[in-house]
Amino acid sequence: MARLRDPAGGCPWDVEQSFRTIAPYTIEEAYEVAEAIERDDMGALQDELGDLLLQVVFHSRMAEEAGSFAFDDVARGIVDKMVRRHPHVFGDTQVSGAAAQTVHWEDLKASERETAEKTGAPVSALDGVALGLPALLRALKLQKRAARVGFDWPSTLEVFAKAAEEIAELKEEIESNGNAERLTDEIGDLLFVLVNLARHLEVDPEGALRHANAKFERRFRAVEAAFDHDLAGVSLDQMEAAWQDAKKDES
Numbered sequence: 001m002a003r004l005r006d007p008a009g010g011c012p013w014d015v016e017q018s019f020r021t022i023a024p025y026t027i028e029e030a031y032e033v034a035e036a037i038e039r040d041d042m043g044a045l046q047d048e049l050g051d052l053l054l055q056v057v058f059h060s061r062m063a064e065e066a067g068s069f070a071f072d073d074v075a076r077g078i079v080d081k082m083v084r085r086h087p088h089v090f091g092d093t094q095v096s097g098a099a100a101q102t103v104h105w106e107d108l109k110a111s112e113r114e115t116a117e118k119t120g121a122p123v124s125a126l127d128g129v130a131l132g133l134p135a136l137l138r139a140l141k142l143q144k145r146a147a148r149v150g151f152d153w154p155s156t157l158e159v160f161a162k163a164a165e166e167i168a169e170l171k172e173e174i175e176s177n178g179n180a181e182r183l184t185d186e187i188g189d190l191l192f193v194l195v196n197l198a199r200h201l202e203v204d205p206e207g208a209l210r211h212a213n214a215k216f217e218r219r220f221r222a223v224e225a226a227f228d229h230d231l232a233g234v235s236l237d238q239m240e241a242a243w244q245d246a247k248k249d250e251s
Contacts, residue, residue: 001014001054001057001058001061002061005061005062005065014058017058017062018062019059019062022055022058022059022062023132025055026052026055026059027132029048029051029052029054029055030052032048032051032052033045033048033049033052034210035048036048038210038211038214056071056074057071060073060074084108085108088101106148125145125146125148125149126142126145126146129141129142129145134206135191136191136195136205136206136209137205137206139191139192139195139196139205140195140198140199140204140205140206143195143196143199144199147199153196153200155200156197156200156201159193159196159197159200160197162193162196163190163193163194163197166186166189166190166193167190169186169189170183170186170187170189170190173186218246218250219243219246219247219250220243222242222243222245222246222249223239223242223243223246226242226245226246227239227242
């Protein structure tokens, strides 16, 4: 990467990049790692992990050029963090299982946030939930943080009731010809509640939606294949019948 970033003999594209221009590629590579895992493709996973590692190297090299930190500092920092957050492995702390460890992990993270907050500003349970996260994942993290301080629905049934309430409010907006802003607000509320429902059921909403996307794509491609990839003139009823056939074939 140092060679690629060399202004004298490096790659012009690499030399021109900045943290902001590379950030979208970093996010993209992380999603490609997730896709390889979803496909259970170990060869692709190895390749995509290399691409993701390159992003870490790229950012680290730019930081080194700016005199901020280098790759070794990144590696050392994560090692120190893992040791600090696993006192039951590297120290004398005892935990009773994975669930207890998750609670202990979050307690340590909260303690670290409080220690880092020395400016006198109020510390929120929601501090540190990155704005750049995908909306579903960020909703989940926000809800988990709030739940840790007791702000949560006591049972899954109550989340179902809230979801029904949000659907009714959305229908009411539609029937009253609500404007785009109101509809956006109501759909957002409904999505947020559905993430909460997934959390209560211990289902990863991001993974569930990726699975639904893959299922839709697979079945729609089967519909296209049923009509030789020419849907012009094909009725919705015909496409629905082909869709049902695709579902039967899967089962």
